[in-house]
Amino acid sequence: MKKTRAIVITGNGTNCEAEAAHACRLGGFDEAVIAHIAEILSGEIRLDDFHFLNLTGGFLDGDDLGSAKAQANRLKHAGVAGTGEKLVEQFTRFIAAGKLILGVCNGFQLMVKMGMLPGFDGDCLTQRTTLTFNDCGRFQDRWVYLKADPASPSVFTRGIGRGIYLPMRHGEGKFLCDGTATLERIEREHLAVLKYSGPDYGAATMEFPLNPNGAQHAIAGLCDPTGRLMGLMPHPEAFVHYTHHPRWTREELPEEGDGLKLFRNAAEYVREHLLV
Amino acid sequence: MAHRIEAALKESVRDARGERIKREIGHFLHLPVDEVRTIDVYTVDAPLTQEELQQAAAGPFSDPVIQEWSIDRPLAAGFDFAVEVGFRPGVTDNVGRTAREAVEYLTGRPFAAGEGVYYSVQYLLKGAFGVSDVERIATGLLCNTLIQRYSVLSAADFMARRGYSPLVPKVLADIKTEVREIDLNVSDAELLRISKEGVLALTLEEMRIIQAHYRDPRVVAERAKVGLGAGPTDVELECLAQTWSEHCKHKIFSGTVQYEDEQGNTQEIKSLFKSFIQRTTKDVRAKLGDRDFCLSVFKDNAGVIRFNDRQSLVFKVETHNSPSALDPYGGALTGIVGVNRDPFGTGQGAKLIFNTDVFCFADPFYEKPLPTRLLHPRRIYEGVVEGVEHGGNKSGIPTVNGSLVFDERFAGKPLVFCGTAGIMPLEINGKPGYEKSIQPGDLIVMTGGRIGKDGIHGATFSSEELNENSPVTAVQIGDPITQKRMFDFLIRARDKALYRFITDNGAGGLSSSVGEMAGECGGCRMDLAKAPLKYPGLNPWEILISEAQERMSLAVPPERINEFLAMAARFGVEATVLGEFTGNGVFHVLYDGRTVAWLPMAFMHEGLPPMQLRAKWEPPRHDEPAVEVKGDYSDDLTALLSSLNICSKESVVRRYDHEVQGGSVVKPFIGVDNDGPSDAAVVRPILDSFEGVVTAHGICPRYSDIDTYHMTANAIDEALRNYVAVGGSLGLVAGLDNFCWCDPVLSEKNPDGPYKMAQLVRSNQALYDICMAYNLPLISGKDSMKNDFYDGSTKISIPPTLLFSVIGKIEDARKAVTMDVKRPGDIVYLLGKTGDELGGSEYFALKGAIGNKVPLVDTGRSYRRYQAYHQAVMQGVVASCHDLSDGGLAVAAAESAFAGGYGISLDLSQVLWKGDVAGRSDAPLLFSESASRHLVTVHPDKRDEFESVMSGNCFASIGVVTAEPVLAIFGLNGAAVVRAGLAELKEAWQKTLREL
Known part of the structure; x- marks a missing residue:
């Protein structure tokens, strides 16, 4: 029987690879491989052998040129040893093959800065949006309520009811578009999958700290029109068990955390569509 | 020719960095400022084509959505003054390094030696101020002139010069690698001058020992064989100074102390370290017998204990005080990434699982004049907090536990404690993970960063008091x-x-790392010319002792070296073979094949006789303030909640990622609004297991004003009771001691040395006594002994401070308990007795007093009670538990209540009292900081079970959790002595540091 295979890229400052791989396994992937970028650039590991790519949290290159900028540059220009191809070609081939990519926090920043999101019209290399410094001017670690858009094409959020509760941990999470046309299209096509809201998952909010960074339209997560590429600032891999919840000692909670749903959906999608 | 690439935010985009500077200008300097905007500047000193420059500017150097860019053309507009701030030559420039790598990826060409990219920030200020105001802003806020340079231009000058021209802060040094021979056949005065001027921190006695070594005819003869003269080379002298520094050698802790107590009894103590610290561990381990869980103690970079059948825990806490005083950001950043290397360099290497931070500062709102050279406490606060934030967050290690402690005397030197724990397999490649060895013939390999002049004399300078001439290079x-x-x-x-x-x-x-490694196998031979340098021009002695960061030293078997180097290259890590280990008993250093140091290992490591120290204990007597008797203490409670040592530190803690790695169980802030203060942290380092690691700490320098014995006893008890509160097991818990003291060595400028030394002796006595009673082996620690400031007129010495950290286990993390009350109707218990022990309390501090009746720890009773309580936690009958410390019962009750969102009603007449009943009154019942107490809530259904588990111990039911959001405490005469709404109490607790 064929196996569902997830890959988590690490190296140069990625920090959440272990828990992302753990979430993939809990979510139902048969395999979750943590691959150092050096092993991909050396050709030892190829993206083509996987179904689900995790670009996860951290501080790529220290976010020294702005979050994830240096890695975006590296992925676009670095070559894979012994193949004559650039790494970016593995990415575009992966996307063209209808596979899944989830960017979390620094990974979302990377997707946005490479242009993988919002990925209008299949163009995954033109940057139209960004994630920049929080309005409060500081890194923040706090939990946020994320209202889900039920009409979104995202395969990751299927079946999520009104919303999910997750931790955010970033200094550069303020979502901005290059203009109103981009923002309008994102809204029109329901690509803003998750928005910061109050505990009732009602209206989106611009109020700190519910909206911890001042993101435009309170956008916390974004997908491409196919729904197969998604990024979000909060960390789904950091809430897969009730003990992750900040109030687990005082609330009756189900065994599984809200974030696990994204990985379950990914595994299910892979089994249904990519294992042929 | 160098080029300037600028990236500026588009006009419509909010400049969060600029806004923060604007706020700080108003807050710190009280200057009116209309606007601050910022521009990133990359000075590219490499031969790039115009097209490549444009690719770099439009690609990695700018964000097209929010920024615009230019090449060799200023973007600044609409400002009154510009200030550009960049690093001085040779200072680590992380952004510059990343920018350079980005250009290399773009062009596909590596930079040549001497080429580089340098980062600076341009601040554009708008407001009605003069040049002198801007100078104040530049030097007071934007720039630390020790490590950075700045340039101010008025708008008119800026226009006239067409902005800034490219400035390349390259290190320019003569490329002469010089080795000097030093003549030690000189007078004592001259010996001292050599030590002082060279920042060697060697005493006259030590200089004489070195002098005698070099006069030994056998030494002279051996040296002649390797082509060295009779005097030491500068490489040798510097190497000895490092090896023998207080920082590396712990001379005070290993010295011989003549101690005299208050009754005139005298005692000779040969090495505090051996007599108390090592003995504690040895005796506790013997007492534990086959329940001993220690694996590696004191001999490695960090301590190692067993976690389960497959894994061990590794923990180390360090201080980085002196560098943080000079450059708070860089000093603290280096502190955290530095301590990360300790567990990583323990045994065969550990995976890092969490950080802890404790900072001791002076009041950030301090308004009195300070000696020159001392930075304002607020600047130290901001810089240290940010340095540890960047160091911890970027490294992907959660910061799970910590404190901020305030005392005016920390203006003289802030204390920056940074801890890191790791997890390591018990067995790696078939060998115990916590052990390692070196064989002669193994290669000396250095990995990581390159060597520069940064951090030269760090070890020796931190072994002296901070003074006006403290060296710039000591900062990294x-x-x-x-x-x-x-x-x-x-x-x-x-x-x-x-x-x-x-x-x-x-x-x-390298002098320390390779020096110690050489001690493992009996010698080494290393060529410094092979070491990779950040820039040319370093002399061999500088290469040997530089504390440039991010480096590990390894012993690699020759048959594995090719694979090692190839893998390093693939991972983009520099690794260099510097020589090999030998067994000939000599620390042999060459430069380009020529011998520059030839030191017998025995002399290096054992040549120094123990320091002789005097200690005389005279208990201080403070005024005993009359305890105020009044009908309502609500205002005292709110004032305590707002005091710096008690108030919420959430504005700092939220800046630290405490959840990365996905194992967070008990977070720093908990409760109904996620804002109640946790007693301890619980994390799961193995994600598919529910075994938890618990960590906590205790620190109470205020009690040192009365007696360091009790300061220490209370610090240890506080650490353990915090640990116990969340559910930590008493069967597997170890301690780490970090001493930060003021200079205890008698000298002309330190006449009260014997008193401070006696304080140190008493602290060590308590360490042994309490740890023995609590079955707490000490597995690692550190001392920092010169925490004083002296500029010739003003002397500031910190209060003697012990940070006691504990690490241990909770078998099932799902049983952890938090401090927030859970439901109305739950019964409130106070475990432990309260006494008239307001000496050194926050309550007395509020009244401007110290007092004398310091809390006394009764270890026998508390240990049994902690065991019973732990049993109650394991049986699942505890709803909440909060430790009582600063501010006593009233503060703990307020915190538990507002964290849980329900009121508490307490009756002080039910509180168990210890000692003289004459002292029993409302104020000490409310605010006394008597040790070993917990405030526990239990659901009424679990009452019998809880009381049965606790039976035979001191505990009492003293109240109930209420639906009404009010803290009501009834005094001995039955009337309410505290009555306050939770919102009001919480606001008092949160407001003090909220905006910082």
Whole structure:
């Protein structure tokens, strides 16, 4: 029987690879491989052998040129040893093959800065949006309520009811578009999958700290029109068990955390569509 | 020719960095400012084509959505003054390094030697101020002139010069690698001058020992054989100074002390370290017998204990005080990334699982004049907090526990404690993970960062008091990403058995790391000319002792070296073979094949006789303030909640990622609004297991004003009771001691040395007594003994401070308990007795007093009670538990109540009292800081079970959780002595540091 295979890229400052791989396994992937970028650039590991790519949290290159900028540059220009191809070609081939990519926090920043999101019209290399410094001017670690858009094409959020509760941990999470046309299209096509809201998952909010960074339209997560590429600032891999919840000692909670749903959906999608 | 690439935010985009500077200008300097905007400047000193420059500017250097860019053309407009701030030559420039790598990826060409990219920030200020105001802003806020340079231009000057011209802060030094021979056949005065001017921190006695060594005819003859003269080379003298520094050698802790107590009894103590610290561990381990869980103590960079059948825990806490006083950001950043290397360099190498931070500062709102050279406490606060934020967050290690402690005397030197724990397999490649060895013939390999002049004399300078001439080079800036890359590589190399020994390059640089490694096998031969340098022009002695960061030293078997180096190259990590280990008993250093140091290992490591120290204990007597008797203490309670030592530190804690790695169980802030203060942290380092690691700490320097014995006893008890509160097991818990003292060595400028030394002796006595009673082996620690400021007129000495950290286990993390009350109707218990012990309390501090009746720890009773309580936690009958410390019962009750969102009603007449009943009154019942107490809530259904588990121990039901959001405390006469709404109490607790 064929196996569902997830890959988590690490190296140069990625920090959440272990828990992302753990979430993939809990979510139902048969395999979750943590691959150092050096092993991909050396050709030892190829993206083509996987179904689900995790670009996860951290501080790529220290976010020294702005979050994830240096890695975006590296992925676009670095070559894979012994193949004559650039790494970016593995990415575009992966996307063209209808596979899944989830960017979390620094990974979302990377997707946005490479242009993988919002990925209008299949163009995954033109940057139209960004994630920049929080309005409060500081890194923040706090939990946020994320209202889900039920009409979104995202395969990751299927079946999520009104919303999910997750931790955010970033200094550069303020979502901005290059203009109103981009923002309008994102809204029109329901690509803003998750928005910061109050505990009732009602209206989106611009109020700190519910909206911890001042993101435009309170956008916390974004997908491409196919729904197969998604990024979000909060960390789904950091809430897969009730003990992750900040109030687990005082609330009756189900065994599984809200974030696990994204990985379950990914595994299910892979089994249904990519294992042929 | 160098080019300037500028990236500026588009006009419509909010400049969060600029807004923060604007706020700080108003807050710190009280100057009116209309606007601050910022521009990123990359000075590219490399031959790039115009097209390549444009690609760099439009690509990695700018964000097209929010920024615009220019090349060699200023973007600044609409400002009154511009200030550009960049690093001085040779200072670590992380952004510059990343920018350079980005250009290399773009062009596909590596930079040549001497080429580089340099980062600076341009601040554009708008407001009605003059040049002198702007100078104040530049030097007071934007720039630390020790490590950075700045340039101010008025708008008119800026226009006239067409902005700034490119400035390349390249290190320019003569390329002469000089080795001097030093003549030690000189007078004592001259010996002292050599030590002082060279920042060697060697005493006259030590200089004489070195002098005698070099006069020994056998030494002279041996030296002649390797082509060295009779005097020491500068390399040798510097190496000895590092090895023998207080920082590396712990001379005070290993010295011989003549101690006299208050009754005139005298005692000779040969080494405090051996007599108290090592003995504690030895005796506790003997007492534990086959329940002993220690694996490696004191001999490695960090302590190692068993966690389960497959894994061990590794923990180390360090201080980085002196560098943080000079450059708070760089000093603290280096502190955290530096301590990361300790567990990483323990045994065969550990995966890092959490950080802890404790900072001791003066009041950030301090308004009195300060001696020159001392930075304002607020600047130290901001810089340290940010340095640890960047160091911890970027390294991907959660910061799970910590404190901020305030006392005016920390203006003289802030204390920056940074801890890191790791997890390591019990067995790696078939050998115990916590052991390592070196064999003669193994290669000396250095990995990670390159060597520069940064951090030269760090070890020796921190062994002296801070003074006006403290060296600039002692400060380093850490680079978490270079270190992370190195760790990513080394942990994989560990699992492939590519090296045999690993250790950290910290204080003293290669002289310490390779010097200690050479001690393992009996010698080494190393050529400094092979070491990779950040820039040319370093003399051999500088290469040997530089404390440039992000480096590990390893012993690699010759048959694995090719694989090791190839893997390093693939992971983008620099690794260099510097020589080999030998067994000939000599620390042999060459430069380009020529011998520059030839030191017998025995002399290096054992040549120094123990220091002789005097200690005389005279208990201080403070005024005993009359305890105010009044009908309502609500205002005292709110004032305590707002005091710096008690108030919420959430504005700082939220800046630290405490959840990365996905194992967070008990977070720093909990409760109905996620804002109640946790007693301890619980994390799950193995994600598919529910075994938890618990960590906590205790620190109470205020009690040192009365007696350091009790300061220490209370610090240890506080650490353990915090640990116990969340559910930590008493069967597997170990301690770490970090002493930060003021200079205890008698000298002309330190006439009260014997008193401070006696304080140190008493602290050590308590350490032994309490740890023995609590079955707490000490597994690691550190001392920092010169925490004084002296500029010739003003002397500021810190209060003697012990940070006691504990690490242990909770078998099932799902049983952990938090401090927030859970439901109305739950019964409130106070475990332990309260006494008239307001001496050194926050309550007395509020009234401007110290007092004398310091809390006394009764270890026998508390230990039994802690065991019973733990049983109650394991049986699941505890709803909440909060430790009582600063501010006593009233503060603990307020915190538990507002964290849980329900009121508490307490009756002080039910509180168990100890000692003289004459002292029993409302104020001490409310605010006394008597040790070993917990405030526990229990659901009424569990009452019988809880009371039965606790039976035979001191505990009492003293109240109930209420639906009404009010804290009501009834005094001995039955009337309410505290009545306050939770919102009001919480606001008092949160407001003090909220905006910082």
